[in-house]
Amino acid sequence: NAGVTQTPKFQVLKTGQSMTLQCAQDMNHEYMSWYRQDPGMGLRLIHYSVGAGITDQGEVPNGYNVSRSTTEDFPLRLLSAAPSQTSVYFCASRVGQSSYEQYFGPGTRLTVT
Amino acid sequence: GQSLEQPSEVTAVEGAIVQINCTYQTSGFYGLSWYQQHDGGAPTFLSYNALDGLEETGRFSSFLSRSDSYGYLLLQELQMKDSASYFCARDDKIIFGKGTRLHILP
Secondary structure (H helix, E strand, C coil): CCCEEEECCEEEECCCCCEEEEEEECCCCCEEEEEEEECCCEEEEEEEEEECCEEEECCCCCCEEECCCCCCECCEEECCCCHHHCEEEEEEEECCCCCCCCEECCCEEEEEC | CCCEECCCEEEEECCCCEEEEEEECCCCCCCEEEEEECCCCCCEEEEEECCCEEEEECCEEEEEECCCCEEEEEECCCCHHHCEEEEEEECCCCEECCCEEEEEEC
16 A cells, blocks of 8 residues: 555745645545644644545635545645745545544645745 | 644653643544654654543553543653654544654753
């Protein structure tokens, strides 16, 4: 198993550009989440999904869209990048909503200039 | 609210025991998890408490008191490789605290 994979590892965007951060897992996990991590702020939940076709907002959803067309993939879209979105983005998955052991991908370091 | 409070930094000596505390707001509480994150790495799951009491996993233990809205992570026989950030997290959505950076002195 590859676990949770994320691409790209690093990305630089200009203000106003859009892009998609990719996340995939091969563990057949129902539950997937996106977090951003900024210095001194811990990990903040952006969006999550309890299964294919179902997504919901987390703590800081503005400026981001998600979709979950398959169990394996959970892409995060930045609609119009802003410098405030400079951060490290982590995707995570777990078996289901009642399972608390969450597996994280290696992260994507995004810089918006 | 769902906020969690942890100390921002803790320092301890190699071989010693250290406790990292976490307090949380009670609304909608389901359980408390702990994660470890080394610099440049991804968080990794350490333990989970849904009920009051102590959960032990090797050198690491986690405690929960729901009546006090309080939990802690206890690390024993500290090793230099335990230098990392530790996060408590709550609820079925897994909301994280801001993390505690653990410094270990030789």
